[in-house]
Amino acid sequence: MTASTDREDAMDVPPTPSARRLFRPAEIQAGGQVLLELSRNRMLCSGCTLRDLCLSEGLDAEALAQVDHMIAGRMRLRKGDTLFRAGERFASLYAIRSGSCKTISLTEDGQDQVAGYHMAGEIIGTDGIGSDRYVCQAVALEDTEVCVLPFERLEAFSRQHLRFQHNLHRLLSREIARQARVMLLLGTMLAERRLAVFLLDLSDRYQARGYSSCEFVLRMTREEIGSYLGLKLETVSRLFSRFQRDGLVQVEGRVVKLLDRASLKRLGESSD
Amino acid sequence: MTASTDREDAMDVPPTPSARRLFRPAEIQAGGQVLLELSRNRMLCSGCTLRDLCLSEGLDAEALAQVDHMIAGRMRLRKGDTLFRAGERFASLYAIRSGSCKTISLTEDGQDQVAGYHMAGEIIGTDGIGSDRYVCQAVALEDTEVCVLPFERLEAFSRQHLRFQHNLHRLLSREIARQARVMLLLGTMLAERRLAVFLLDLSDRYQARGYSSCEFVLRMTREEIGSYLGLKLETVSRLFSRFQRDGLVQVEGRVVKLLDRASLKRLGESSD
DNA sequence: CGACTAGTTGAGGCCAGTCAATGTTGGTGG
DNA sequence: CCACCAACATTGACTGGCCTCAACTAGTCG
Numbered sequence: 001m002t003a004s005t006d007r008e009d010a011m012d013v014p015p016t017p018s019a020r021r022l023f024r025p026a027e028i029q030a031g032g033q034v035l036l037e038l039s040r041n042r043m044l045c046s047g048c049t050l051r052d053l054c055l056s057e058g059l060d061a062e063a064l065a066q067v068d069h070m071i072a073g074r075m076r077l078r079k080g081d082t083l084f085r086a087g088e089r090f091a092s093l094y095a096i097r098s099g100s101c102k103t104i105s106l107t108e109d110g111q112d113q114v115a116g117y118h119m120a121g122e123i124i125g126t127d128g129i130g131s132d133r134y135v136c137q138a139v140a141l142e143d144t145e146v147c148v149l150p151f152e153r154l155e156a157f158s159r160q161h162l163r164f165q166h167n168l169h170r171l172l173s174r175e176i177a178r179q180a181r182v183m184l185l186l187g188t189m190l191a192e193r194r195l196a197v198f199l200l201d202l203s204d205r206y207q208a209r210g211y212s213s214c215e216f217v218l219r220m221t222r223e224e225i226g227s228y229l230g231l232k233l234e235t236v237s238r239l240f241s242r243f244q245r246d247g248l249v250q251v252e253g254r255v256v257k258l259l260d261r262a263s264l265k266r267l268g269e270s271s272d
Numbered sequence: 273m274t275a276s277t278d279r280e281d282a283m284d285v286p287p288t289p290s291a292r293r294l295f296r297p298a299e300i301q302a303g304g305q306v307l308l309e310l311s312r313n314r315m316l317c318s319g320c321t322l323r324d325l326c327l328s329e330g331l332d333a334e335a336l337a338q339v340d341h342m343i344a345g346r347m348r349l350r351k352g353d354t355l356f357r358a359g360e361r362f363a364s365l366y367a368i369r370s371g372s373c374k375t376i377s378l379t380e381d382g383q384d385q386v387a388g389y390h391m392a393g394e395i396i397g398t399d400g401i402g403s404d405r406y407v408c409q410a411v412a413l414e415d416t417e418v419c420v421l422p423f424e425r426l427e428a429f430s431r432q433h434l435r436f437q438h439n440l441h442r443l444l445s446r447e448i449a450r451q452a453r454v455m456l457l458l459g460t461m462l463a464e465r466r467l468a469v470f471l472l473d474l475s476d477r478y479q480a481r482g483y484s485s486c487e488f489v490l491r492m493t494r495e496e497i498g499s500y501l502g503l504k505l506e507t508v509s510r511l512f513s514r515f516q517r518d519g520l521v522q523v524e525g526r527v528v529k530l531l532d533r534a535s536l537k538r539l540g541e542s543s544d
Numbered sequence: 545c546g547a548c549t550a551g552t553t554g555a556g557g558c559c560a561g562t563c564a565a566t567g568t569t570g571g572t573g574g
Numbered sequence: 575c576c577a578c579c580a581a582c583a584t585t586g587a588c589t590g591g592c593c594t595c596a597a598c599t600a601g602t603c604g
Contacts, residue, residue: 180377233582
């Protein structure tokens with residue numbers, strides 16, 4: 001509240017119109033970013049190692065080829081680039097192909113909150129369908145590549161393909177279920193429990209992507225983590241120190257090693 | 273809204289055979305509620321005054337008749353009855369036709385939280401699509417009537433009807449946006465602001481349904497309201513008293529009159 | 545009637561926020 | 575190369591908002 005101006009500066013990175021143009025000039029502009037043109041060899045969804053995590057799960061080769069046609073292009077974002085803003089016209093979902101993004105909710109009076117932390121294989125922008133405008137802002141936490149999925153095309157294909165339709169519905173529903181878990185965290189858990197749950201959630205998601213489940217790099221600052229967990233950055237910092245002192249984790253800046261998953265899990269599951 | 277002229281003009285709706293098969297008497301009993309049998313005269317969605325709030329928004333008469341076929345039945349719940357439980361197999365969404373429900377999230381260690389307060393015209397159960405099981409519990413806050421909407425039928429019709437498909441997607445997305453607002457409330461707002469936002473939200477929703485926007489009856493206890501807002505019941509009670517002392521509202525038990533919407537709005541929008 | 549639930553109000557304690565000092569890291573320009 | 579600055583992080587002292595515990599009232603129901 002008092003630091004709202006500082007927060008803005010830290011979170012609201014100015015748009016970088018100079019996003020890299022590796023290929024020919026883009027045909028589509030979106031949110032000040034440059035959309036890379038379709039490049040068959042590298043862009044095929046059927047060749048994407050992440051497809052089981054997103055909309056193409058369980059599709060046969062023929063359907064996968066169709067999915068490839070739905071991708072209007074890919075975008076490269078650099079750390080801090082904004083993918084879309086609150087209030088901006090909704091047109092597409094975005095599949096994160098590599099890297100990670102945060103989504104931010106904003107209040108009228110300028111307060112903001114990190115509403116989500118999204119990594120490779122996840123799809124964002126779903127909040128925009130209902131009002132034809134995005135209701136949150138998406139910002140890259142590191143160099144990130146996303147696939148642009150025009151929602152009209154998704155709807156069209158989902159009318160033809162039962163399995164794809166179901167995948168789309170599951171995607172939306174899972175976001176609802178995820179948010180319900182965050183609400184539970186924000187509404188009922190004490191600080192140390194929130195952080196334990198957060199770390200274990202990250203751990204699981206890294207593992208699901210083939211990375212180490214016990215050592216990873218945080219892509220968010222203490223302030224962003226705090227914002228996501230409904231805490232202040234000092235509290236997050238103190239908790240990391242305490243967890244380390246108690247032998248639960250080893251923390252060096254943004255590199256986290258989980259040393260005692262069992263105890264963390266206990267912290268995350270009960271309230272004492 | 274405009275189509276409210278053509279009432280139960282009976283589109284010659286044949287009793288759908290699958291409906292009867294789907295809900296044999298043995299399956300009708302669920303937690304003490306009784307599923308009403310398909311009764312053409314009373315159940316038609318085309319005659320439902322709430323349809324603009326739910327999936328049938330903007331559909332023509334022909335499509336509305338189709339929607340009628342999707343309703344597998346109606347259920348009457350009495351106050352306290354459970355509509356579905358966490359972990360129960362997902363099969364249907366439920367449209368609240370009259371009355372109201374709360375949804376509850378549960379943690380492993382038995383803690384719970386009111387995750388949503390839903391009134392007539394709203395559709396619940398969307399959290400279950402993603403995992404084939406409901407992840408929260410729905411409980412009637414008063415005597416309540418709901419329409420049963422087997423999700424397979426919704427998917428089938430949405431493959432045929434573009435506008436309906438879009439309504440379904442908007443429905444899911446709006447739930448995502450709603451939850452994002454609750455997360456913002458839980459993560460960043462002080463207690464008095466949470467309650468102010470809560471009251472104004474209720475006010476808007478009652479107004480949208482044609483009820484008074486400044487006087488209404490709370491269907492939840494102080495404890496349930498507190499749970500929804502991430503507060504304890506004593507805090508909620510104290511806040512009501514304070515709001516009343518300051519002339520913002522008049523509270524008598526569960527009857528609330530908003531006296532000074534402007535000040536409430538100010539409370540709800542800024543943090544001082 | 546007594547038992548129970550819902551609600552109000554007060555006193556005191558604790559968890560996390562606030563304020564502030566300091567350390568650390570990484571990028572930039574002289 | 576170092577000086578410098580800004581962003582990020584850590585830690586301590588203190589404050590305060592909400593929780594906890596508890597007493598009391600009112601309404602409901604068997």
